[in-house]
Structure formats: structure tokens, C-alpha cells
Amino acid sequence: MCADTPEYKDTLNLPQTDFPMRAGLPKREPAWLQRWADMDIYGRLRDKAKDGSRQPFTLHDGPPYANGHLHIGHALNKTIKDMIVRSHQMMGFDSRYVPGWDCHGLPIEWKIEEQYRAKGKNKDEVNVVDFRRECRAFAEKWVDIQREEFKRLGITGNWDDPYLTMDYHAEAVIAEEFMKFLMNGTLYQGSKPVMWSPVEKTALAEAEIEYHDHKSHTIWVPFAVASGADTLADARVVIWTTTPWTIPSNKAVAFNPKIAYGLYRVDATQDESWTNPGDLYLFADALAEDALTKSRVTEFTRVRDVDAAEFDGMILKHPFAGLDGANGFWDYDVPMIDGDHVTDDAGTGFVHTAPSHGADDYECFVKRNWIDRMTHNVGEESEFLPHVPFFAGLKVLDHKGKEGKANTAVIDKLVEAGGIIARGRVTHSYPHSWRSKAPVIFRNTPQWFAAIDRPAGGDDTYGKTIRERALTSIDQLVKFTPQSGRNRLYAMIETRPDWVLSRQRAWGVPLTCFVKKGALPTDDDFLLRDAAVNKRIFDAFETDGADAWYADGAKARFIGDAANPDDYEQVFDVLDVWFDSGSTHAFVLRDRADGTADGFADVYMEGTDQHRGWFHSSLLQACGTKGRAPYRNVVTHGFTLDEKGNKMSKSLGNTIVPEEVVKQYGADILRLWVAQTDYSTDQRIGPEILKGTADSYRRLRNTMRFMLGSLAQFDESQRVAPADMPELEQWVLHRLAELDHRVRNGYATFDFQGVFSAVFNFATVDLSAFYFDIRKDALYCDGDTLRANAARTVLDILFHRLTTWLAPILVFTMEEVWLERFPGDDSSVHLQDIPETPADWLNEPLAAKWAKVRQARRVVTAALEIQRTDKVIGASLEAAPVVHVRDADMLAALKSVNFDDICITSALTLSGDPLPSEAFRMPEIEGVGVVFEKAEGQKCQRCWKILPDVGTHSHAGTCKRCDEALG
The missing domain is CATH 3.90.740.10 (Valyl/Leucyl/Isoleucyl-tRNA synthetase, editing domain)
Structure with missing residues (x-):
């Protein structure tokens, strides 16, 4: 569009930016991570809420297991959570995220036993506390590894102070929560068939x-x-x-x-x-x-x-x-x-x-x-x-x-x-068993159960029993995304048996209770129920962790003067790890300074398997101790499959490892894949899908690069009020107002696919292929005109919205875009909120009018493309078509705008005459026909339009507009 003529090239306002076309994300992303750590972005966001101006929003993290490197399911899960947290923060909330880990249980114990077997050692000959310490060290190692892997994906959160179920306070609270079941009468010992793993020698839960x-x-x-x-x-x-x-x-x-x-x-x-x-x-x-x-x-x-x-x-x-x-x-x-x-x-x-x-x-x-x-x-x-x-x-x-x-x-x-x-x-x-992969049997064995149909005491607002409270919570208190999750969880709770709490293992929180020797489980005095005993146990666990249960003299120490210790046996089963994770609401949401005031979470978000896992156990546990569900929203994602829809497995060679994706493409591409997929169902990922994701990223990056280049010389003195802008700019503001509602509603309802799809289509279709295409001429060639300044004002408005709309998804790229324009040690897009959009930007009559304009433009563009393909013209500026329009309203709309600029032609004639037979038409757009004509005149050496007045002005070879711009 613009001339190569030396004397005029330097007079054009061409885009100026150092923002590279090639992202180089794998190499550059770690530097941004370090920058955010140095800035303490997460802490600074919390500081913004100290004045009480921001409503808290808490996503409670379902703890992954501290055992092994991350797989693609972990990446999907944590990225969705991160998008929820970041988007709510940028919509004005104090959005908190405390990452956590499940640290007890059989998988870790199994790994330590494998190490023993390799050395010819027998676990049963090792002191139980020493064995537990080895399990703790194993979990600590993997917590550190997984933490760095999660951070590499751009996940924000309180990484310096996560929650661990093996922390002493956590173990004390888990025991305390168990003892609430002991005291309210729902705990009992029963002999019934449970799923038993002969390989692992323990009872297993359905989960x-x-x-x-x-x-x-x-x-x-x-x-x-x-x-x-x-x-x-x-x-x-x-x-x-x-x-x-x-x-x-x-x-x-x-x-x-x-x-x-x-x-x-x-x-x-x-x-x-x-x-x-x-x-x-x-x-x-x-x-x-x-x-x-x-x-x-x-x-x-x-x-x-x-x-x-x-x-x-x-x-x-x-x-x-x-x-x-x-x-x-x-x-x-x-x-x-x-x-x-x-x-x-x-x-x-x-x-x-x-x-x-x-x-x-x-x-x-x-x-x-x-x-x-x-x-x-x-x-x-x-x-x-x-x-x-x-x-x-x-x-x-x-x-x-x-x-x-x-x-x-x-x-x-x-x-x-x-x-x-x-x-x-x-x-x-x-x-x-999902751990050993070995078959299980149903076996009758004495186990400890939580009765879900006995009165549970406490707050009975939502029912007297755990089952009643759980079903009422599902119906009245919890919103499910997708809604099908509600039906699945409800059906499970409705028909489930009592909860098997006990496991015959060593690494976990013990069932802190004592049974009377010689008494039957049905006897009233079978269990020792004493608040002072419970308090001594809790205090000991706070100081020394659950290992205190195994110390010499523990039974006498805990029972104290409440009873004769010789009359009781100490229970050494450990709690089902689902009770651990089900209790996290107590030691995370209730007890932490960055928890919640009422002990309830705004969101629990996990995979669909957690309807029988964490969603399920958290619901049962909280209904037994708090009287209701611990969450207000339950968001569920599906499983990740390969490109053909097959389950991933190492034997098939179809696994996608997050670390490898990050090395090849960068974490933002993996995050973009998450945003583009419908996570509520099973998702597919593979090399071809990732290539398509990378292509979408490049198109979006080009849009941001054009904006940066065109805003290089913008300052506040050029700002134009919306009411004074040309209609095209007012139409862009209308689209922004529409999108602002769509984005906010999408983020509020966890619809990231909907958000990204809307923003991406807007950026690539409405902006790059339409608005930017039209306004390049004015931005490059106009002088200090209303049209050019209005366009730059709109670009500035677009910049602030697109960067903040997309920051929760493309955390690294939007930071790069932001810093390209606003460099500085304290500058970050992640410290911004999504700007409020004035309601009066919405203009439905204008939108309806411009819908007609865009329809007619499509016909013109298609007609000129035929001429270009046939080598009649090389560019649209060589054309001066005659556009016949049957509809009077459309014709009037086209005449009220510079339709030749809209179509990027040097001239254009609008006619209400009947459509000539030779006119080009599009079947889907009736009543519009285009007759091709070549533009007459000479080519302006500055803007490349072909106009009759070129060469008649003081600056040689220019048109009137360019002559005036040159002064």
C-alpha cells in the first residue's frame, strides 16, 4: 500500500516495534518466571486487597499425589485452575490459590517397600517411625520436583507456603476431624466385605x-x-x-x-x-x-x-x-x-x-x-x-x-x-487396585466405618445424617459445571454404603481411638470417648506429628486419668487417604490466614474421576463435621486422550509429556491448547493438534504485533472521545462492549473455550481481516487527522482489553506484549484488572447498519479477488468498481460511509440501478452486484492510490490527502 519512493517512505507513520514475529517461548519463558518471582507478583496482588476493597475468591486445590513427574492430565488440571484464579483476580476479586499435595498413603509406602525388597530388607522388621520418616522424605522430594514443574507451566499461587497433608498441623487436624466422627457417634467398627488388595494387604475404597x-x-x-x-x-x-x-x-x-x-x-x-x-x-x-x-x-x-x-x-x-x-x-x-x-x-x-x-x-x-x-x-x-x-x-x-x-x-x-x-x-x-494394577477380592474383615445414615449431631440445617446433608447440599448449595456432574455425584451419594475409613498400613494418620478390651463393637463403652484425651492427641500431633501415636508410652500418655490404660487397646490402622484430602477444608480453608472467612471454598475443580474421589470424600467429611458441603462450585474436566481418541499409555507410545511440549513449543502453547478445548469432556492432544494450536498462536501474535507497532507514537494528546469518532471506530467500541460481557460471563462460568474462541475470532476476523486492513491507510498515510487519531485511540483501548482478557490464558505472551509498551521494573499485565467498559459503547442500530456494510464489502472483495486471480489487477487499489445495491436501506448505509476506503479501492461508485447481468453476485448475499472497473488516474507515490488529481499538487506525484499530510 505504501511507496518505496525514498523521498516519501520516511514520511509515513509505519509500525515501529521490537516485538519479534518468532516468540521463542521455550527459551524466554523462564526469564519471565524469574521476573515474577523477584517482583513477588502473588504477594503484591494480595496487598491490593488489604484495604478490603476486593471480595475474596478462593479455589481450593485438590491435592495431587507427591509421587512421580507430571503427566498431561496434571498440566490440564493445573492450567484450568490457574485460568480460574487469574481471571477472577483480573475481574476485581482477591483471588487466592494455595497449592497442596497428598503425601500419605499406599503409593509412597509401596515405593519404599520396593526399595526394601531390592535390598533384601523386610518392612516388618523396620521400626515403624523410621519407616514413616523414609516415606516422608520420599514425599518431600517429589513435592519439590512437582512444584518446579507446575511453576514452569506458568501456574500462579502461594508456592512458598503450600499445604501438605503430612505437615504436623495438617496431621493434627486430620486426627481432630476423625475424632469428631468418634464423638458424634458415626464411627463404628464393623465386619463386612470390603474390596481388599492381597498384593497391598489393605482395604481399598471405590475411588x-x-x-x-x-x-x-x-x-x-x-x-x-x-x-x-x-x-x-x-x-x-x-x-x-x-x-x-x-x-x-x-x-x-x-x-x-x-x-x-x-x-x-x-x-x-x-x-x-x-x-x-x-x-x-x-x-x-x-x-x-x-x-x-x-x-x-x-x-x-x-x-x-x-x-x-x-x-x-x-x-x-x-x-x-x-x-x-x-x-x-x-x-x-x-x-x-x-x-x-x-x-x-x-x-x-x-x-x-x-x-x-x-x-x-x-x-x-x-x-x-x-x-x-x-x-x-x-x-x-x-x-x-x-x-x-x-x-x-x-x-x-x-x-x-x-x-x-x-x-x-x-x-x-x-x-x-x-x-x-x-x-x-x-x-x-x-x-x-489402581496402584498395583492387581485384581482385588471382596473379603470380610473388621474395619472402621463412618455411618452415613446415623444422626451426625451438630448443625442439622441440611439434614440429620451425612447422606441427608450431602444430598441437600448437592441440590441446594452447589453449582456444577458441567451440570451432568451433579447427577453423577448425587447418584453415587444416594446409593453408597458406609465409608470404610481404615487401612492396614503404616504411612498415614492413625485412627486416633482406643477400644475397651473384651467389649463388643455394639457395646456403649466399646470406644473411649473423652474430650481431654482428644485434646492431648491433637496437641501432641501439633508438636511432633502423627509419629507421636507410635512413641513408647503413647497409650498411657494420651489416655491419662480418663481411664485405666490397661483396659484399652490402641488402634494402629491408618486413615484412608481420601479422609486426609477430604479434611483439607479444615486445615487450609479454615485455619490458614489465606484461607476463607467461613471455611468454605468458592470452587473445587478436578477431573471427572473425582466424583467418586475428592469431591465425594470432601462432601462426606464436611457433612459429618460442618453439616454441609465445603464448596459452592464443582467444576469437572474430562480425561486426556491421544489424537485418535485412545487412552494414553507408554506401551502404545502415544503419551504426551508436558515437559516435552514446553521444550518444543513453550508453556503458552500448552495453555492455549487447554483454552481451545472443551475440557468438560475428554480432550485429545498430539503432534498435529499442537501444530494447529501453534498456528492459532502465531495469528494472534501477529494481531498484537500490529497493535504495538501502530501505537508506538501514540500519546494522550491524540486521544479522541468516542462520541467524536468516525462510525467505524464506534462500531469497534460496540464490538468491544459486546465482547466484554462475553468475556466476563465466560470467565465467571469457567468457560475458557468460549472466552478464547470469542476473543480469537474478534482479533483475527473483526480486527486483522477487517478493521486493521481498512485503517492501515489512515494510520500510515494520514497526518494529524481525526480519523488517524481516532484509530490510534481505539488501538489503545483494544490493547488494554486484549492483553487483560488473554492474560489468564497466555500468561507469558501477554506479559511480553505489555512490557513491550510499558517497560519497567514494577510493570506487569498481571497486576492489572480488566478495564471497565462503558455501557454506552453499545450501539445496536449502528451495529445493524455496519452488518449491511460488511455484507456488501464481502461481495466487492470477492469480485476483486477474481480479477486478482486472473492477473487483471495486482492489488485492490487498481480497481474502481461499480456496486449495484437493490435494497434502499443498504444503499443509504453505504453512501453514508467512505465505502471505497472500506473496500480498499481507489474509487467506487454506488448505484441503485438494477443489477446488470454481467455483475458479480454472491448467492448468500442477495441484491448486491459488482461490475469491475479499473481506477483512472496516476498512482500516488506515497499512498499508492490511483487518482485523477495525482501530480497536480505541490509535492510531486502525490494525491491531495498526501500533499496535505506533507505540509
């Missing part, structure tokens, strides 16, 4: 379980009728199970009255069938044929319907009843019981019931008050205990989680006893 395909034995086992059903005395009830090892613990067989059952007779079989002609079996009708076929029955007869009422009072014999060498171990009644959990989708329509090894089985026995019939046949290594005939010492799983000998031994004994009619293998989804 510690993941499901993988597993190949299991399947067996069809007939139970003979012992009594209670004369009409079915010769029949046998067939069950199907994928856990043969639980047969020795069978105590009942369940049926469902809603299922259609039948009596079936075997008529013929293949060789080697475990059935015989004449045998009578009971099946659900929908499953009989499949089961009999699996039993190698070739012909059978359905003898008659069997009403489920016939099962009432029926007693069966255990398949091992009466076996020689069993000493009567299984010579007990096996009742038929009804259960809603029984279906005819698979199996036989009857369910083998071992209440010590199944949740549904257990509930059936609780309902009937048959808890005294529970078995204790399997030990902590999944081994049959010594009292179990035939199988003592055999394991379900070995120490590595591989199949032991228990299943095949039970099957072989069933074959020997005539207690099996078919067997097979099936691959199905089965629970595994």
Missing part, C-alpha cells in the same frame, strides 16, 4: 479401584434340597459364579420372585457330562437352555412352571456337606432367600450368596439380621485360613496378583463331590 478385563473361572453348581419343599425334593437348584473360591463361604441361595422359573429334566447327554438322564434342575426359564447346553445336555424337558413361592422356607445342602475329612464344616442349612439383585440376564436365575464376599450378599444378611452367620475363612493374603478343611493355606491371588491355587482346588473338590455340572472361563470387567 482406589479401576476396572480392567479379567479372565475368570465360571462354574455351574447344583444345590440339593434338604427340606421345606416336598414337591421339589428331588430337584437341585443351580447357581453360577465367576468366583469359585467363595463357594466354601456360601451361606444362602437367592432368587427373585419377579423371574419366571421352571423345573427341567435331563433326557440325554453327551459323553463326559456331569449330569445324568433323569436329573431334575431348577433354572430361570430365560437361562435354562444355555446352562443345560454348557452342561453337555443334548435333550431335556421342561417339566413344569415353578412359582417362586415354592422357594419360601426351602432349605438346601451345601455342595460340600457330608464330605469325608470335612468334620461337618459345611453341614449347615443353606436357606433360599429373595433378593432384588437377582436377574435373569446371565447365569441361572439363582445367586450363590456368600455374605462375607459380596456387597449384595452382605446386605441380604443385614436385612435379615443374620450378621452372626458371617464367615471368616480368608486371610489378608487371600489365603484360606487354617480352620477351612481341604483348602487351608491356598491363595486366591499370589503376592503379585496372579491367580493362586484356591479356585482350581475348589473346582476339583466340587467335581469330586458331584457338586458341579459345568465349568468354563469368561473375560469380564473386574475391579483392580
